[in-house]
Amino acid sequence: MVPANLNEASLEELIVVQMVATGGSPGWAQGDPRNFNAAYCIDLPVFREFIRDTQPALIDVLDLDGDSPTMHKLLARLQGEITKNGIVACLRNGITHGRHHIDLYYPTPSAQNDKAAGLFSQNRLTITRQVHYSSKDAGKSLDLVAFVNGLPIATFELKNYITNQTVEDAVKQYKTDRDPRELIFAFGRCMAHFAVDDQHVRFAPKLSGTSSWFLPFDQGYNGGAGNPPNPGGVMTEYLWKRILSPRSLAGIIENFAAIVTSKDPKTGKKTSSAIFPRYHQLDVVRELLADVAARGPGIRYLIQHSAGSGKSNSIAWLAHQLTGVEHDGVRAFDSVVVVTDRVILDGQIRDTIKGFTQVKSTVQHADSSKELREAIEAGKKIIITTVQKFPYIVQGLAGDQREKRFAIVIDEAHSSQGGKVSSAMAQALSKDGIDAGVEDTEDALNRLMESKKLLPNASYFAFTATPKNKTLETFGHAYTVDAMVKHRPFHSYTMRQAIEEKFILDVLANYIPIDTYYKLVKTVEDDPEFDAKRASKKLRAYVEGQKHAIRQKAEIMVDHFQAQVFAPRKIGGNARAMVVTSSIARAIDYYEAVTAYLAETKRPYKAIVAFSEFTDAAGSKVAEAQYNGFPSAEIPKRIREDPYRILICADKFQTGYDEPLLHTMYVDKTLSGVKAVQTLSRLNRAHPQKHDCAVLDFANDAEGIQSSFQDYYQTTILADETDPNKLNDLAADLVAAAVFTQEGIDHFVERYLADAPINELHALLDASVAEYVETMDEDEQVEFKGAAKAFVRTYGFLSAILPYSNVWWEKLSIYLGFLVPKLPSPVGEDLSAGVLESIDLDSFRVEKRTALAIALAGGEAEVPPVPGARAGGRPEPEIERLSEILASFNALFGNIDWQDEERIRLRVTQEVPAMVAEDPIYQTAMANNDKANAKVAMVDALGKVMLSLVQDETQLFKEYSDNVDFKKWFEDAVFRATYRKSA
Numbered sequence: 001m002v003p004a005n006l007n008e009a010s011l012e013e014l015i016v017v018q019m020v021a022t023g024g025s026p027g028w029a030q031g032d033p034r035n036f037n038a039a040y041c042i043d044l045p046v047f048r049e050f051i052r053d054t055q056p057a058l059i060d061v062l063d064l065d066g067d068s069p070t071m072h073k074l075l076a077r078l079q080g081e082i083t084k085n086g087i088v089a090c091l092r093n094g095i096t097h098g099r100h101h102i103d104l105y106y107p108t109p110s111a112q113n114d115k116a117a118g119l120f121s122q123n124r125l126t127i128t129r130q131v132h133y134s135s136k137d138a139g140k141s142l143d144l145v146a147f148v149n150g151l152p153i154a155t156f157e158l159k160n161y162i163t164n165q166t167v168e169d170a171v172k173q174y175k176t177d178r179d180p181r182e183l184i185f186a187f188g189r190c191m192a193h194f195a196v197d198d199q200h201v202r203f204a205p206k207l208s209g210t211s212s213w214f215l216p217f218d219q220g221y222n223g224g225a226g227n228p229p230n231p232g233g234v235m236t237e238y239l240w241k242r243i244l245s246p247r248s249l250a251g252i253i254e255n256f257a258a259i260v261t262s263k264d265p266k267t268g269k270k271t272s273s274a275i276f277p278r279y280h281q282l283d284v285v286r287e288l289l290a291d292v293a294a295r296g297p298g299i300r301y302l303i304q305h306s307a308g309s310g311k312s313n314s315i316a317w318l319a320h321q322l323t324g325v326e327h328d329g330v331r332a333f334d335s336v337v338v339v340t341d342r343v344i345l346d347g348q349i350r351d352t353i354k355g356f357t358q359v360k361s362t363v364q365h366a367d368s369s370k371e372l373r374e375a376i377e378a379g380k381k382i383i384i385t386t387v388q389k390f391p392y393i394v395q396g397l398a399g400d401q402r403e404k405r406f407a408i409v410i411d412e413a414h415s416s417q418g419g420k421v422s423s424a425m426a427q428a429l430s431k432d433g434i435d436a437g438v439e440d441t442e443d444a445l446n447r448l449m450e451s452k453k454l455l456p457n458a459s460y461f462a463f464t465a466t467p468k469n470k471t472l473e474t475f476g477h478a479y480t481v482d483a484m485v486k487h488r489p490f491h492s493y494t495m496r497q498a499i500e501e502k503f504i505l506d507v508l509a510n511y512i513p514i515d516t517y518y519k520l521v522k523t524v525e526d527d528p529e530f531d532a533k534r535a536s537k538k539l540r541a542y543v544e545g546q547k548h549a550i551r552q553k554a555e556i557m558v559d560h561f562q563a564q565v566f567a568p569r570k571i572g573g574n575a576r577a578m579v580v581t582s583s584i585a586r587a588i589d590y591y592e593a594v595t596a597y598l599a600e601t602k603r604p605y606k607a608i609v610a611f612s613e614f615t616d617a618a619g620s621k622v623a624e625a626q627y628n629g630f631p632s633a634e635i636p637k638r639i640r641e642d643p644y645r646i647l648i649c650a651d652k653f654q655t656g657y658d659e660p661l662l663h664t665m666y667v668d669k670t671l672s673g674v675k676a677v678q679t680l681s682r683l684n685r686a687h688p689q690k691h692d693c694a695v696l697d698f699a700n701d702a703e704g705i706q707s708s709f710q711d712y713y714q715t716t717i718l719a720d721e722t723d724p725n726k727l728n729d730l731a732a733d734l735v736a737a738a739v740f741t742q743e744g745i746d747h748f749v750e751r752y753l754a755d756a757p758i759n760e761l762h763a764l765l766d767a768s769v770a771e772y773v774e775t776m777d778e779d780e781q782v783e784f785k786g787a788a789k790a791f792v793r794t795y796g797f798l799s800a801i802l803p804y805s806n807v808w809w810e811k812l813s814i815y816l817g818f819l820v821p822k823l824p825s826p827v828g829e830d831l832s833a834g835v836l837e838s839i840d841l842d843s844f845r846v847e848k849r850t851a852l853a854i855a856l857a858g859g860e861a862e863v864p865p866v867p868g869a870r871a872g873g874r875p876e877p878e879i880e881r882l883s884e885i886l887a888s889f890n891a892l893f894g895n896i897d898w899q900d901e902e903r904i905r906l907r908v909t910q911e912v913p914a915m916v917a918e919d920p921i922y923q924t925a926m927a928n929n930d931k932a933n934a935k936v937a938m939v940d941a942l943g944k945v946m947l948s949l950v951q952d953e954t955q956l957f958k959e960y961s962d963n964v965d966f967k968k969w970f971e972d973a974v975f976r977a978t979y980r981k982s983a
Contacts, residue, residue: 011234012143012144015144016127026122036145040183046124051064087188091105104149107254111326120250125246130143131145133145134182148253153249153253161198167195174195176209191253192204194217196236198235200227202216212688217278220279251286256317257276281310284305288318292332297407297458300474301490302462302467303462308498308658309465309503315409322336334406335376335381337384340385340386365384409461410462466677472717476490488715489715498684507683508680508706514696557577557594557696571660574640578662579648579665579666580667580679588611590609591609606643606645607644608639610649612650636657640661654682665683666698667680667700668699674708713856713858730787730791731808733787739784744767769819769824907956913973913974922938926979
C-alpha cells in the first residue's frame, strides 16, 4: 500500500499549496469545487467578485447577484462568445452584451502605469481540486482546474511514478475517459490540457478523444529529453512554480496562446487550430526578449532548433513581441524585418499574430523597395520579405530609414545570409547613407566596407537547425577555451531531444540501402586508354540514366509504396512519399516511369513532378504544369489530396517543406552534410497518426548519412574562429601571379565607384584577361582562378564580422569580383572522351538490403572553422586501359553477389591491404623506389595473404582465383592502397 503522503492526491495538494504560497498581486488562491457551474462552465462566485471589484455598475444592471433570466442571458452570451472566439480572445478583448462592454481580464501593465497596475492586481487566479465538470455525470471530476476570473483556462490530470502511474496514463485518461463534447473540453474553451507526473509534462491544446495529440512540455536534460533532477522537489514543479506563476501566465495569455484561423485562397474554406507554446518555444522567446531588454540593439543571436520543432511559430511569437520590448525605457526597435526563403512563412506569421488584436494591421509583406519604404514610414512593425527579393528591395530605401533601429529575424540562417544579401541589407538599413554629390573614392570605399558589416543599429536573430561554420562564427555567442575562440548558439533545442520526446520522428530509424549491380562490356576490339576517374563518373551517369535502370528502380519504389505504405494505411491511410532525384531530366524520367507503371498495375493513385521551369534544346519553355496538368503553386495542396500520393522532386521541396503526411522517401541523389540532413528531415514532421517513416536510398551509404547527421544531433559548436591571415595569404599568391597591377586595381576601383560606363570597365579588365590567357599554362590558370574565387568568397564572409576594415582587401575584392567571370576556364584535354562509345550495358539489377537503424552518438559536436582557401592545382589524370576501367568499375559497383557483402568489403578495403603492407619483401621493394618490382612483390604478397584466408573466405578466394577481372582489379586496388615511395 502506498503511503498517503506519496499518492496522487498528495501531488494535487503539493501543487495547490506551492501555487498559493507564491503570493503576489494578483496571486493564486485555492478555489472551492462546489462553486463550479458545469452548465455554464464557470466559477460563478469568483466571476461575480471580479466584476463587483472592477466594474461594479454591471452587478445590478445584469443582476449578477441573483438568479434571474437577465443573469442567465449574460452567462449564455458569455459561453457563446467563448465558443465562437475561444477563451484567450475573450480574455483579451472582453465581450459585449447588449449595450454593455464587459472586461473579463486586465493585462500586464506597462511601467509607471499605476491605474493599469491596479486593475491587473484585481484579476482573480484560482486553482481548484477535484472539479466535477460534467453536467451529465456528476461523478466525473478533474484533478485540477486553473481559473482566471472564474473562467477555466487549463485542466490537469496528475499521476505518480510511486503508484506505478505515469504521464502516459494521464494522457490515456484524457483520450478515453474525457468526452470532448463536455463543455470544459470543447475546442477553445481552455488554453491547454496538461498531463503531469512527478517527472514529465505533456499537454494538448485541443481534445479529440483517441485522436488527441499530446505534445511534450519538458525542459530537456543533457541535450536529450526529460527534466533535470531537482534536489529541492519534484522534477516537474517548474510547471506550476514558473510557467504558471501569475506574471508568466499573463504573458502566455497576452502573447502566445491563440486560435489561428486560415483560409484556403481557392475554396475560401476556413480552418481553425489552437496553438500553445512548447517549453523550448516559450523559453527561447523569453530569453531573447530579456537579453534585448538588458543589452539593447546591436547584438547577434543564433538559435539552433531542430527541423520540425516549430520554428515558424517561434519566429512569429518573437517577431510580435520584439515590436514592444524596451531597453532603458524606450522601444528597442522601430521595425522587425523577417527574412525567409520560405514564402509560406509569411502566411504562418500573419495567421499566428492575427489573434493578437493589439497588433492587427501591423504586418506587411514587402515585395519591392517601394512597399518596404511605405511599410516603415507607415509604422508597420513587422515586415516580411524573402531572401531572394531582399537585395532588390533595399535599393530604394530613403536615407532617413537608416536612423531607425531594426530587428532582423532570419529563417534558416545558413541559406539566408549570403554576402550579397547581408551587404544589401546593411546598405539599406545602416545609418551611413550615400551622398553621391560629395562622395570621393575614399568616402565611397569606406561606405562600402562599412555596409558589408553587420549593422550596429540592428539586432540579428538567426534560426537554423543545421548551423554551418560561417553561421556559427557570424551569429554565435563567442567564448574562449584554452586561447581558442569558440562560438555556440544562444539557445538550442536539439534533434536528439526532439526525437526522444517523439515531437519529430527519427528519419534514420528505418534506413534501407539499395544496392545497384551492373556490368559493362567492351564493344571495340582494341583496348584504348582513358582518364580512369573521369571515365568512371561518365560510366555511372550513363548507367543511372538508362531507361531500363530508371524503370527498374521506379518499380521498386511503387511496389514498396503499395506494400509497405499504401496497403497498411500508414498515417490513417493518408501517407505520401517523395522521390529525390539528381536533376530535372532525371525527375522527368522518373515521373514518366512511375506514371507508366502505376497505369500498368492499375494502382489507384498518381504522381506529381516538381522542378524549376527551364528552356529545352529547341528553345521551348518546359514547366511542371505540362506534366501535372495544374499550376506549380498548387503542388503543396494537391499532394495532400487523392489521387496524388508520390511527389517526384528535382531540388524543389527538399528544404523548408513542412508536410506531416510524408512517410517514405526514395533517394536517388548523392547527399552529404547539411543537404543530407535537410532533405531527409522532410520526413520527420509529426502527425497524431504517424508512428514511423522510412528511407530507401539508392545513392548513398549508411556511414555517409550517419556522418552528415552527427554534427547536428546535439548542440553544434564552432571549434575556432577563421584566421583573417588566410586573406593575406591568398592576396599574396594572387599578386605574385602578376596578372594585374596595383595601379590597375586602383584605377578600376576609382572608375567603378564613379559609375563609369560598362564598356570602360570591360576595357580596364581586358588587359588582365589577356595576361591570364597568354602567359599562364592550364595548371597556373586553374590555380589563379581558384584563388581569386576563394578570396572573393572568404572576404565576403569575413568583412561582415571583422571589427576592422582593410582598404586593400576591399579594392581587390571589387576588382576580382568583376575579373573572375571574364576569365575563361581552362578547357584541357578530356582524356575520357569516347569512353561511352566504346561500351555497352550487359546486365543491371537492383537489390534491397535489410533495413537498419542508424544510431547517432550523444555529446556536443564541434565543426571546424572556415577551411584554408588556398587553391589546389588540377589533379593528374590516372590513365588506364578501357578493360581495366571496366573491370574496376564493375567490381566496385558489385557485379558479384557476395554472401556477406559488409564483411567482404572490410576484408578487401582494410584487412587484406594491411596484411600485404606488412610483407618484408614488398617493403624492401618499396624502399628501393622501383615501382615495377614493387608491384611484382605486392602481387606475391597478396597471393600469400589470400591463401591464408582460403578456409575463412572461400567465396573471396574463389573469385580471386577464377575471376580474372576481379583479380586484376583487386591487385591494382591493393597496390594503390599500399605502395609508398621511400623518402
